[in-house]
Amino acid sequence: MPPVPESFTAWIHRLPKWRGWLQLSPARPYMHTEGDYNTQYGVTAPDPTEGQGLCALLATHQIDSTGPALEIGCGTGYLSYGLARYYPGPDFLITDPSPAFLRLTQNQLEEHGAVPARRYYAVLNADDLGDLPSGMFSVIALRSTLHHILKVEDFIAACARLLRPGGALMMGAEPCESGYLLMAAVAQSIPAALKAAGIDMRPAWTERLDDFLATVKFSCLRDLDKTNAEDKHYFSPHHLGELGAAHGLQLKFHPTSSFRDFAPPYIQSFHCFSSFFLIYLQFCMSFDPEFVGLIRTHLKDQLAFIDECHRSHPGPEITGVFILRKMASGPA
Numbered sequence: 001m002p003p004v005p006e007s008f009t010a011w012i013h014r015l016p017k018w019r020g021w022l023q024l025s026p027a028r029p030y031m032h033t034e035g036d037y038n039t040q041y042g043v044t045a046p047d048p049t050e051g052q053g054l055c056a057l058l059a060t061h062q063i064d065s066t067g068p069a070l071e072i073g074c075g076t077g078y079l080s081y082g083l084a085r086y087y088p089g090p091d092f093l094i095t096d097p098s099p100a101f102l103r104l105t106q107n108q109l110e111e112h113g114a115v116p117a118r119r120y121y122a123v124l125n126a127d128d129l130g131d132l133p134s135g136m137f138s139v140i141a142l143r144s145t146l147h148h149i150l151k152v153e154d155f156i157a158a159c160a161r162l163l164r165p166g167g168a169l170m171m172g173a174e175p176c177e178s179g180y181l182l183m184a185a186v187a188q189s190i191p192a193a194l195k196a197a198g199i200d201m202r203p204a205w206t207e208r209l210d211d212f213l214a215t216v217k218f219s220c221l222r223d224l225d226k227t228n229a230e231d232k233h234y235f236s237p238h239h240l241g242e243l244g245a246a247h248g249l250q251l252k253f254h255p256t257s258s259f260r261d262f263a264p265p266y267i268q269s270f271h272c273f274s275s276f277f278l279i280y281l282q283f284c285m286s287f288d289p290e291f292v293g294l295i296r297t298h299l300k301d302q303l304a305f306i307d308e309c310h311r312s313h314p315g316p317e318i319t320g321v322f323i324l325r326k327m328a329s330g331p332a
Contacts, residue, residue, distance in 0.1 A: 008068045008091055011133055012120055019099065022122035024131065027099050031230040034100035038076050046108050051082020053263035054141060054170055058088075060262070061252060063325060064166035065089045067138035069117070072126045073097075073145030077105035079172070079259065084109055084117055089138055092117040095124035127151060129158035137162050143259065144173040146322075147219070147233045150226060153243050160247035160326060169249065169324040172259045177220055177234035179318030183277050184216040186302055193298040205291045212285045240322055249324035256314040257321045270314050274303035 015022045030037070058065050068091035074080045080094050096102050102121050109119065126142075126149045140159050149155050159169045190209060191201050201209075218224065219234045226232040241251035254261075256270040270276060278296055281287040287295075296303075310316065 005135060006133055008136060011136070012091075012093070015122070018123060021099060021102060022120060024095070024122050025097060025125035025128040027123050028097040028125060029100065030098045034076070034098055034104060037101075046077065046081045046112055047260075048082030048085050049260040049263040050079050050143065050172075050258070051084065052086045053259035053261060054079065054083055054172070055086040055088070056262045057170065057259070057321070057323065058139065058168070061168070061323060061325065062166075063168045063323075064138045064164055067091075067164055067167070068093060068136065069139040069141060070132075070137045070162070071095060071141045072124065073142055073148065074105045075101050075144070077108045079141060079143040080105050081108060081112070082263075083141060084119055087117050087139070090118060091120070093120045093122060093137075095122045097123065097125045099123060126155055129155065129162065132158075132162055134161050135164050138164050138167040140167075140169045142169075142171045142174075146171050146174050146235070147231055150232060152233060152235075153246075156240075156243050156249070156324070157247045159324075160244075160249050163249075163326040165326055165328045167326050169244075169322075169326075170259075171322040171324075172257075173319055174322060175219070175234045175319055176255075176317045177236050179316050180216050180234050181220065182273075182306070182316055183280065183318070184213055186277065186299065186306075187212060187281075189299065189302065190295055194294060197298050199294060199298075202291075204288070208281075208285060208287050208291070212281065212287075215285075235322075237317070237320070237322070240324070244324040248327050250327055252323040252325065254321040254323075255317040256319065258319070259321060268314060270319070272314075273306045273310065273316060273318070276318055277303065 015024065017023060065088050067089055069083065069087050069089055070093045071080055071083060072095055074094045074096045084092050094105060102123065106121055126145065140163060146152065163169065187209060194201060219231060237251065237253040244251050258269045261269055278292055281295065282289065282292045
C-alpha cells in the first residue's frame, strides 16, 4: 500500500525558519531597492482586483481550488492582496527570494484587514522547487515572475509535479517575444525621426534607447548565460504550450490581458500598442517625460498604423495571461 501523502499543515509546521520566515531557499535580495519598486511603477495603494480576477479565472476554467495555493515571487503583494482575499481554498503560501519583499507584502495584508485563507510566508527561489511535496497545491500563481526564472522548462516540470490533477499554474503579465521585438523595431527609428524634425538626440536619450534595445535582444536570445541577470526571458504562447504539454499541462492563453481584466468592472487594461509602448518606455525603461513626448509626436504615424491594424481586436501580443492546467492523467 502506498504511503499516505503528508498534509499541507503537517508539512508547513516541520519547515525550518530563518529570521521569522519559513525557509525553502537561501535568501536573495532583489537587484534594486525593494522599497522603491512601487514608486517606479506608480503603485500607490493595494488593489484587490488582480487577485480577484485570477480567482474568477479559476471558476471560469473549472480549476480545482479546494487545496492550498502557492504564490511564487510575491514582490510587493500586487497579486497577493486580492488572491488572499478571494481564493476559496483553505491555505495560501506566499513566497519570494527577498525577505524585504515578504515583509512589504505581509505588512500590506495585515494593514488592510483579515482575509479568509490561512496565510504563510516563506523564502523561496523559484529554481528551488525540488523539495516541495508532489501533488500538494491546487493553484500555483505568478505575476510578472516567470521571466526572472533561469531554467523555465525545469520550473514548469516542477510545477506540474506539485499540482493536483485539475489544478493549474496561473501566470500573468509575462512578456511575449513578438510584441517586444515589434517595440524594439519601432524604437530603432526614433533617432532618424527626431533628426528629420531637426532634433538632436541627447547622450542620455541615446543611453536609454541603447539599454532598451540591448534588453530586448538579451531577453530573446537563448544561447547566453543568464544566471546573473534579473530579467532573463521573453516567451511565445506556442513555446510555453509545448513545454506544458510535455509535462501534462494544457495551455489556455489570454493575449493582451492581465488578471485584473477578469474582475469587476471588467475593463481591458491593454488599450492599444502606442499607449503600452510609451508607458513602458517611461516607467519600465526610465525614458524621461520630454523624450517620451517627442517620441509620441514624431513617431505618431508609425504608432497610428499599428493601432489601426488592431482597431477591431486588441493586439499585438505584448503580454498576456497563461493558464497551464494539469490534466487528470498524463506524463506529469
